[in-house]
Amino acid sequence: MIERPTLHVVSLSGGKDSTATALVAIELHGRENCRFVFADTGNEHEATYEYALEYLPRALKITVDVVRASFVDEFATKRANLARIAAGEPESEVYGRRKFMYRWTPALASQALEILHPTGIPYLDLCMVRGGFPSRKRQFCTEYLKTRPLTEFAIARIDEGHAVWSWQGVRIDESESRRIRLQGTGTCVKSFEHIGDALFVYRPILRWHVEDVFAAHHLAGLKPNPLYLQGMSRVGCMPCINCSKAELAEIARRFPEHIARIAEWERIVSSVCRQNSPVSFFHLGTQGHSGKASTVSDVVEWSKTTRGGRQYDLLADATPATACASAYGLCE
Numbered sequence: 001m002i003e004r005p006t007l008h009v010v011s012l013s014g015g016k017d018s019t020a021t022a023l024v025a026i027e028l029h030g031r032e033n034c035r036f037v038f039a040d041t042g043n044e045h046e047a048t049y050e051y052a053l054e055y056l057p058r059a060l061k062i063t064v065d066v067v068r069a070s071f072v073d074e075f076a077t078k079r080a081n082l083a084r085i086a087a088g089e090p091e092s093e094v095y096g097r098r099k100f101m102y103r104w105t106p107a108l109a110s111q112a113l114e115i116l117h118p119t120g121i122p123y124l125d126l127c128m129v130r131g132g133f134p135s136r137k138r139q140f141c142t143e144y145l146k147t148r149p150l151t152e153f154a155i156a157r158i159d160e161g162h163a164v165w166s167w168q169g170v171r172i173d174e175s176e177s178r179r180i181r182l183q184g185t186g187t188c189v190k191s192f193e194h195i196g197d198a199l200f201v202y203r204p205i206l207r208w209h210v211e212d213v214f215a216a217h218h219l220a221g222l223k224p225n226p227l228y229l230q231g232m233s234r235v236g237c238m239p240c241i242n243c244s245k246a247e248l249a250e251i252a253r254r255f256p257e258h259i260a261r262i263a264e265w266e267r268i269v270s271s272v273c274r275q276n277s278p279v280s281f282f283h284l285g286t287q288g289h290s291g292k293a294s295t296v297s298d299v300v301e302w303s304k305t306t307r308g309g310r311q312y313d314l315l316a317d318a319t320p321a322t323a324c325a326s327a328y329g330l331c332e
C-alpha cells in the first residue's frame with residue numbers, strides 16, 4: 001500500500017477557537033504541512049474578512065484559501081420551473097400536487113424571474129433557491145455554506161494524494177448545549193476520528209477553556225478578532241440566526257449597515273419565494289397577529305426593549321443563544 005503524506009487542513013472562521021487551533025497545528029506540524037481554509041458565507045463582518053484573510057496570513061505567515069458555495073444549478077432548476085408557470089402552465093403541473101401551493105400566477109412568476117439570478121453572495125443565493133432563511137430548527141446554512149464546501153476542499157486534497165486531517169476548533173465548554181451534546185457517548189466526544197478513506201477529524205482544543213484560547217493568542221503575540229472588543233461574544237455571520245437579543249441590539253447600534261443589508265435580503269428573498277407570505281431573517285413569526293412577518297427591523301426594535309417581548313419567543317425555541325448546532329465548530 002502506498003503511504004500518503006498527511007496534510008493538516010485547518011478550517012478558519014476568523015474566530016478565537018479556530019485561530020487557537022491554527023496555532024496548535026503550526027506548532028505541531030509546521031506551516032509547510034498545513035493548509036488553512038475559510039468558508040465565505042457572504043454574511044460576515046468586514047472586520048472578520050480583514051482578520052481571517054489579511055491579518056492572520058500576515059501574522060502567521062500562512063496562506064488562507066477561500067471556499068464559497070455556489071448554487072448556480074439550483075437557480076437554473078428554479079428558473080426553469082418558474083418559466084413554465086410564467087408561460088401559463090399551472091403550478092400543480094410544474095411542481096405536482098402538494099399540500100401547500102405557493103399560488104404562483106404567470107405574472108408573479110415573471111416578476112420573480114426578473115430578480116431570480118445568482119448574486120455570488122452564498123448566503124443570499126442559498127436563501128433565494130431554498131425559498132426562505134434558515135432557522136434554529138432548520139439550520140441548513142451551516143451545512144450548505146460551510147460543511148459541504150470545506151468537505152469538498154478536503155476531498156480535493158485527498159484526490160491529490162494526501163491523507164487529510166481536518167482540524168476543527170470546537171470546545172466542549174463553549175455553550176451548555178454543546179457541552180451536553182459533546183459529553184454524551186456519541187462520536188462527537190472524540191477528539192480524533194477516522195471519517196473514512198483518507199479523511200480524519202482532529203479537535204485539538206475540545207477540552208480547552210476560553211481562557212486557554214485567549215492565552216494561546218497572547219503567547220503567540222496575536223490579536224483576537226477586534227469584534228470581541230465591540231460587544232460580540234462570537235464572530236461569524238453578522239448577524240447569525242443564533243444571536244442573542246442583547247447581541248442583536250449591539251449589532252444594530254454599532255453596525256446598522258448590516259441590519260440594512262439583511263432588510264434588503266428579506267425584500268429580495270420574499271420577492272422570489274412564497275407569494276403573499278414575506279419571509280424573515282429571524283423565524284419569529286409569532287407576533288400576536290398572523291399574516292405579518294417579523295422583519296429584521298421589527299426584531300431589532302424588540303431587541304432594544306429591556307423586558308419581555310411577549311410577542312416574540314425566538315430565542316427560547318431551541319438551543320441557548322450562544323450555541324450553534326454544528327458539532328464541528330464551523331460556526332462560532
Ligand code: SF4
Pocket residue numbers: 041134139141142145146236237239240241242324325330331332
Ligand atoms: S454563523 Fe450562524 S447564520 Fe452563519 S452559517 Fe453559522 S449558524 Fe448559520
